[in-house]
Structure formats: C-alpha cells, structure tokens
Amino acid sequence: MSGHGRSRRGRVDVLTEVVVARPVDVVSAYAADPARAPHWYRNIDSVELRTGPGLRPGTRAAFVAHFLGRRLEYEYEVVEFVPGERLVMRTAQGPFPMQTVYTWEPVPGGTRMTLRNSGEPAGFARFGARVLAAQIRRANREDLRALRTVLEGGPHRGT
Template sequence: MAVDVLTGIVIDRPVEVVAGYSGDPSNAPHWYVNIDSVEWVSDPPVRLGSRVAFVARFLGRRLAYTYEVVEQVPNRRLVMRTAQGPFPMETTYTWEPVGAGATRMTLRNRGEPSGFAAVTAPVMAASMRRATRKDLERLRSVLEAR
C-alpha cells in the first residue's frame, strides 16, 4: 500500500521568503519536529542533483536517509527523492502567491513501503499527516515572526 500525504498552509510572507527558507535543507531542523540533523553530501546551495543526508525520528525509530533533488523550479516547486533509506520516498514542496504578500505552501510525502513497513502503511500515513501539519504550523510561526 502506498503512502501519500498532502498538507498545505497559508503563510503571511512572500513566496521568495517562504520558498527560500523552507527549500533550504539546512533549515529543516528548525521547523521539522522530527528532523534531528542535516548534512550536505554535495555542495550547497540546492540545485538539481543536490544530495542531502537527514537523520530523523519517526514512530519511535531513528531514520537515516539521503534525498536527491530531482526537480527544482525556483519559488514554485522542489522535488526530492530518497537515494537510500528505509523505503523509497518522494517529498514535494510547492509555493504559490496568495493575495498581497502571502504564500500557500503544500508539502507532499509519498512512497511505497515494502516488507513490514507495508503492513504499517495506514498508521504511518496518519502519523505523517499529523507530523506534517505540526511542521507547517511551526514553519509559519518561524517565518511570520521574522
């Protein structure tokens, strides 16, 4: 069973600010509740082919995985896929202007767990949805306080 979680939020900051901050993996530990650390495998900044290693906690487990940037449209869309890790995952950020100076950001995580992870996919999806909502709320708090 596939996991596909899409969450969105409106942040009262311009697209350039929201995309610039959230699209920089170095900032992830500041707004993702479950991400403990980020290490660039390739040289920053983010660009097509960039690779970034993450260490996270999810459902009581430590996860280490590496994302590769597979699509980038500045201030519009960023797509990263795991190059290694517990199961194949793709994360997509989208940003679009809303009104005067606000941004609608969506965050989509999808993957195809296998083995035991496939059995727990429904629980995993529900947990991801809750965590992603919290992450986006935290991101909004960080950015709107600037």
C-alpha cells in the first residue's frame, strides 16, 4: 500500500494505490459500482444513482458522506469510463470541488488500483489544504485496504 499527497497554493492532489489479489475485471467492476462504495469507503454512508443504470459518461450519483466531523452531500458525474482501465468522476459541489480517478492494471499477483483525488478547496478550506491532503491520504489508504479485504474474502461492512 502506498500513497502520497501534496498541496500547492491551496490545491490538493493525493494519489494512493493498492495491489489486490484478484483479476482486473473483478476489482474494476466492484470498485466502479457506485452502489458498492459504502461497503469499502469508510466515510460514505449512501449513494443514489440520479441517472439510469449503467456507468458511462454523464452518469450522476448522489453521495452522502461524513469527513472531518462534517456531513457532506454531493453529486459526482462520470466524465470518462473505460471498463477495466480507468474511471474519472468530478463534482463541483461542496467545500471541496474535486476530481476522483481510479485506474486498474494487471500486475503479478493481481491488480494494481490507484485512487487519485485532486481539486482546489473553496473558501476557508483552502487555508487548510495541507491538513486536508493528509486526511484524504489517510482515508484513502484505509479505504483501499478495506477494498482489498472485501475482494480477497476477509471481514468487511457488507457485500
């Protein structure tokens, strides 16, 4: 498990990765399914698709989460989806307009998945960009560990 985060003049860019001992198609199908997010993202409470079934550019999903002691409600829109390779989602809502990118690639022993969150916090939040980056990095590491546990058959929050 690895990861790094940085902030530059208020911008946050956090990249985290994990290797899961499962094939790319299994890891990517599970991780890219918005309905599965509450099972491996510790801070996500619920997800509701706003558009029809299927993941494609234009798909929108409403998320309810908690982070740093605050309840957050935001909507992601898929801007790019290449099954088994890459998913890019963006939100312009809330105190932290953000882009989230997942990538998957086969490696010896399974699949390397990367999770990248980047954006520029708005308002007062931009003054705490370094702290925010560290908190996102910590949460992403925990979430990717949970994803690995779910997909490799260990205990988890649900299926």
